[in-house]
Amino acid sequence: MENVNERILGMLESFLFIAGDDGLTLGQLSVLLSLDAEMTAVTVERLRLNYEERLDSGITLRLYGGSYRLVTKAEYADDILRMLENPSKSSITQASLEVLAIIAYKQPVTRVEIDDLRGVKSDGPIQTLVAKGLIMEKGRLESSGRPILYGTTDLFLDRFGLESIEMLPPLIEVDDEPFGDADLFMTKFQEAFELMDEGGNND
Secondary structure, rough: OOOOOOOHHHHHHHHHHHHHHHHOOOHHHHHHHHOOOHHHHHHHHHHHHHHHOOOOEEEEEEEEEEEEEEOOOOHHHHHHHHHHHHOOOOOOOHHHHHHHHHHHHHHEEEHHHHHHHOOOOOOOHHHHHHHHHOOEEEEOOOOOOOOOOEEEHHHHHHHOOOOOOHHHOEEEEEEEEEEEEEEEHHHHHHHHHOOOOOOOOOO
């Protein structure tokens, strides 16, 4: 196989790592690496072989749906499953679930509005949900201090099997409080998060 510059290999690996599950097509990689299609294909194959030949690497390179992605090697599937089933993992807390529910139904919403609905401060849960990629900043309110507006992400939709935010189930209103009785909704959230590996301390 034609020799490939080590720096180019490093660039390729970096691009694929950043792309994550979306992956990158040969055409995209060709542009990013400033190489023609043939040399790009050679470089991709060299990186794949490097992973396959390394016994100390749990990662390899695969082509899925026209995009190249970095994935874990099949021989480590049982080990990964054991990690995901680790009983020591902790699910998302009730406080974070409450905040997530409010944001999902009221978005875009500010932290102060969330605090008012919950009756307690929500800084910690908001930081947790941002870190988990379930909510994000959606702009700023045009008022004094220009507070941040929060909304849910595509990952949130993916985790709960929703095509759009409009598919959220309606919440029962009690005494004109839309979050007065959200038990069914919270249960749905909790069940979904029990399927996720969200280890560590949550706010």
